[in-house]
Amino acid sequence: MVLAVLLIAWVLTSRVVHRQPYYNEKLAAAQAMQRWMQVIRNHRLQGGRLIDPINDPNETAIIGDKYSVITTDVGDLDAKLCTTNPNFAALMVAMLKSAGADSGDWIAVALTGSMPGANIALLCAAQTLHLHPVVITSVGASM
Secondary structure, eight states: OHHHHHHHHHHHHSOOOOOOTTHHHHHHHHHHHHHHHHHHHHHHHHTTOOOOTTTOTTOOSOSOOSSOTTBOSOOOHHHHHHTTSTHHHHHHHHHHHHTTOOTTOEEEEEEOSSOHHHHHHHHHHHHHTTOEEEEEEOSOBOO
C-alpha cells in the first residue's frame, strides 16, 4: 500500500503539461462554435421549433428533420452528431494548419446541408485563423 501511495504521489507531482500546436487557435475556434450553436439554438426555439430528443439527443437544434423537401438520401446520424461537438472546430483548425493555411489566405470551402455542425466548425476555424473562405454549398441534405 505504501508503494502504491508513493507511486501515485510521484505520478501526480511529475506531470508535465504539453500543449498541442495551435492550442490557442483551437480553443478560440471551439469557443466560437459553441457561441454560434447557442445563437442558432435560441433562434430556432424562439421560432417555435421543437427539438427532436431522439435524433438530436444533445439538443443542439442543428440536427434537422429526418424528412424534408431537401432530403436526398439516407444519412448517418452518428456522424452528424459527432460534428455538433464544438471541439470539431479545433479539429478543423488542425486540418487547415496541416494543409498549410496561413492568415489572409483564400480557401475553397464546400458546405453541405447534411452536416451543419461541420459547416459551422469549418467557418469558425476559418474565422479564427483569419482565412477568407470561398463557399460552394449543396442544396440538398441526407436524412
